[in-house]
Amino acid sequence: MTLPSQPLPLALTMGEPAGIGGEIAILAWGLLHATGPAFFLIDDADRIAALPGAPPIIRIAAPEEAGAVFPTALPVLHRPLPHPAIPGLPDPAHAPRVLGAIEEATTLAMAGRVGGVVTNPIQKASLTAAGFRHPGHTEYLAELTGGGPPVMMLACEGLRTVPVTIHEPLAQAIARLTPELILSIAIPTAAALARDFGIAAPRLAVAGLNPHAGEAGTMGLEDIQIVAPAIAALRAAGIAATGPWPPDTMFTPKARQSYDAAICMYHDQALIPVKTIDMAGGVNVTLNLPIIRTSPDHGTALDLAGTGRADPSSLVAALRLAARLAAHRAVEKDPACVSP
Ligand SMILES: NC(=O)C1=CN([C@@H]2O[C@H](COP(=O)(O)OP(=O)(O)OC[C@H]3O[C@@H](n4cnc5c(N)ncnc54)[C@H](O)[C@@H]3O)[C@@H](O)[C@H]2O)C=CC1
Numbered sequence: 001m002t003l004p005s006q007p008l009p010l011a012l013t014m015g016e017p018a019g020i021g022g023e024i025a026i027l028a029w030g031l032l033h034a035t036g037p038a039f040f041l042i043d044d045a046d047r048i049a050a051l052p053g054a055p056p057i058i059r060i061a062a063p064e065e066a067g068a069v070f071p072t073a074l075p076v077l078h079r080p081l082p083h084p085a086i087p088g089l090p091d092p093a094h095a096p097r098v099l100g101a102i103e104e105a106t107t108l109a110m111a112g113r114v115g116g117v118v119t120n121p122i123q124k125a126s127l128t129a130a131g132f133r134h135p136g137h138t139e140y141l142a143e144l145t146g147g148g149p150p151v152m153m154l155a156c157e158g159l160r161t162v163p164v165t166i167h168e169p170l171a172q173a174i175a176r177l178t179p180e181l182i183l184s185i186a187i188p189t190a191a192a193l194a195r196d197f198g199i200a201a202p203r204l205a206v207a208g209l210n211p212h213a214g215e216a217g218t219m220g221l222e223d224i225q226i227v228a229p230a231i232a233a234l235r236a237a238g239i240a241a242t243g244p245w246p247p248d249t250m251f252t253p254k255a256r257q258s259y260d261a262a263i264c265m266y267h268d269q270a271l272i273p274v275k276t277i278d279m280a281g282g283v284n285v286t287l288n289l290p291i292i293r294t295s296p297d298h299g300t301a302l303d304l305a306g307t308g309r310a311d312p313s314s315l316v317a318a319l320r321l322a323a324r325l326a327a328h329r330a331v332e333k334d335p336a337c338v339s340p
C-alpha cells in the first residue's frame with residue numbers, strides 16, 4: 001500500500017528547556033526541511049533563536065501555517081518561558097510551560113489539527129519537584145486523551161519491544177505481574193501493530209521473567225504460573241504469541257526475525273536491547289491512544305546541552321515514524337486517500 005503524503009504537520013513539544021531538545025529540533029529541521037515530514041515547535045521562540053546554529057525562525061499563530069513555513073524556516077508556536085533556561089540546569093519554575101506544551105500539542109492532535117505529537121525529552125525529577133504526578137509522558141498522555149491503558153513501545157530497525165510494567169521499582173513490578181496485566185498490554189500491542197503499523201497478523205514473542213525463563217520452575221515459578229497462562233490466553237484470542245522465551249537469547253539477530261514485537265516483563269528488559277542496538281535511531285512510541293505520539297528514545301542529556309554535540313537522529317526517526325503512523329490513521333479514516 002502506498003501511504004498518502006503527510007496531510008498535517010506534527011507538533012513537537014519543548015521538553016526540558018535546559019536539555020538538548022531545542023538543539024536537536026534545530027538539527028532535525030535542517031535534515032528534514034526539504035523533504036518533510038513538516039513539524040512545528042511549541043517553545044520559546046527567542047530561546048530557540050539564541051541557540052547555536054539556529055535557522056530562520058518564523059512564529060506561527062496556528063498549526064495550519066506550519067506547512068507553508070517549514071521548507072524555509074522553523075515554525076515555532078511561541079510560548080515564552082518566565083526566564084531564560086540555563087543549559088544543564090533544569091528549573092522547576094519552567095514546569096508549567098513544559099507541561100503546557102504537551103497539553104497544547106495533545107489538544108491539537110485530539111482536534112485533528114496536527115498529524116501527531118512528538119515529544120522532546122522531559123527531566124522527570126524536575127517536573128516531579130514542581131508537582132507533576134505522572135512518571136512520564138506515557139501515563140500523562142493517557143490521562144489527557146482518555147486513552148489507555150497506555151502501552152510503551154521502543155522501536156528501532158528490526159526490533160520492537162514493549163514493557164508490561166514501566167516506571168516503578170523492580171520489586172513492585174514483579175509483585176504486580178499477573179496474566180491479566182500481561183494481556184492488558186499484549187492485546188493492545190497486537191491491535192496497534194495491525195492498525196498503525198500495517199502488520200496484518202502480528203507475531204508476539206513473550207519474554208520470560210526469570211533467567212532461562214525459569215528453567216522448568218527451578219529458577220522461579222512466575223514463568224509457569226503467570227507468563228505461560230497469559231500466552232495461552234493470547235493464543236486462544238487468536239493472537240500469534242510464543243514464549244515464555246529466555247530473555248538473554250530472544251534478542252539475537254536470528255531470534256528477532258521470528259516476531260514483530262517482544263512483550264517484556266519490565267522496563268529494562270525492553271529498553272536495554274533497543275538502546276544497545278540503536279540508541280541513535282530508536283524511537284519511543286505510545287500505543288493505545290486516540291492520537292499518535294512518538295519521542296526520541298533518549299533523555300534530556302543535560303551533560304551535552306549547549307555544546308552543539310547532540311545527535312538528532314533519534315528525533316528525526318521519531319518524526320518520520322509519527323508521520324508514517326499518522327498516514328495509517330488517515331487511511332483508516334478515509335480509505336480513498338491512498339495513492340494509486
Ligand atoms: N521521553 C522522555 O521524556 C525521556 C526522559 N528521560 C529523562 O532524561 C533525564 C536524563 O536521563 P538519562 O538516563 O541520563 O539518559 P539520557 O538519554 O539523557 O543520557 C544518557 C547518555 O546518552 C547521551 N545522549 C543522550 N541523548 C543523546 C543524543 N541525542 N546525542 C548524543 N548523546 C546523547 C547523554 O549525553 C548521556 O551520556 C532523566 O530525567 C530521564 O527521566 C529519559 C528518557 C526518555
Ligand SMILES: NCC(=O)COP(=O)(O)O
Pocket residue numbers: 135136137138139271284295
Ligand atoms: N525510559 C523511557 C522513558 O523514560 C520514556 O518515558 P515517557 O516520558 O515517554 O513516558
